[in-house]
Amino acid sequence: MEELVAEGKIRSYGWSTDLLDRAEVFAQGAHCAAIEHNENIFNDNPAMLSLCESYGLSSVNRAPLAMGILSGKYTSQSMLKNDDIRGKDSPTWMQYFKNGKPSEEFLKKLEDIREILTSDGRTLTQGALAWIWAKSPATVPIPGFRTEKQIRENAKAMEHGPLSQEQMEEIARILA
Numbered sequence: 001m002e003e004l005v006a007e008g009k010i011r012s013y014g015w016s017t018d019l020l021d022r023a024e025v026f027a028q029g030a031h032c033a034a035i036e037h038n039e040n041i042f043n044d045n046p047a048m049l050s051l052c053e054s055y056g057l058s059s060v061n062r063a064p065l066a067m068g069i070l071s072g073k074y075t076s077q078s079m080l081k082n083d084d085i086r087g088k089d090s091p092t093w094m095q096y097f098k099n100g101k102p103s104e105e106f107l108k109k110l111e112d113i114r115e116i117l118t119s120d121g122r123t124l125t126q127g128a129l130a131w132i133w134a135k136s137p138a139t140v141p142i143p144g145f146r147t148e149k150q151i152r153e154n155a156k157a158m159e160h161g162p163l164s165q166e167q168m169e170e171i172a173r174i175l176a
Contacts, residue, residue, distance in 0.1 A: 005031045027055040034058040049136045064141035067096045067130045072124035074102040111172050126157035134162035
């Protein structure tokens with residue numbers, strides 16, 4: 001990648017990985033700008049956040065809404081279509097959905113922290129994004145969306161800003 005920078009073909013680059021040792025190799029490149037990795041309330045990665053901060057990299061956060069669980073739109077009765085990646089034949093790495101149904105474990109955890117996430121007038125989605133912003137100033141969550149309404153809701157999360165330290169501690173206590 002550094003050769004491509006030297007040739008003037010790119011200015012900077014990033015890499016998508018959840019493996020800390022591999023991210024560190026890439027982070028040492030003079031023009032590495034970002035590491036994309038999984039980061040959400042249910043899948044915290046403080047070591048990766050620390051690595052990004054120590055190298056001055058952006059932490060681009062994949063699955064910030066836990067594939068939709070943190071939006072609050074799924075219940076234990078929800079059933080996704082087979083053509084959805086989260087559907088009947090979901091891949092083995094899919095932890096938030098199994099056989100087209102949301103994980104009862106994650107639904108329960110969400111209910112346990114719902115009140116904190118929706119405090120200060122936030123929606124669940126906005127609270128989930130606020131949690132990520134409270135984790136590190138290097139975070140850049142990339143939530144999915146399917147509608148204009150979802151885009152507006154995601155963007156409005158910025159008006160609320162990150163969760164407070166007290167809220168973060170309470171969530172950590174509940175989920176421990």
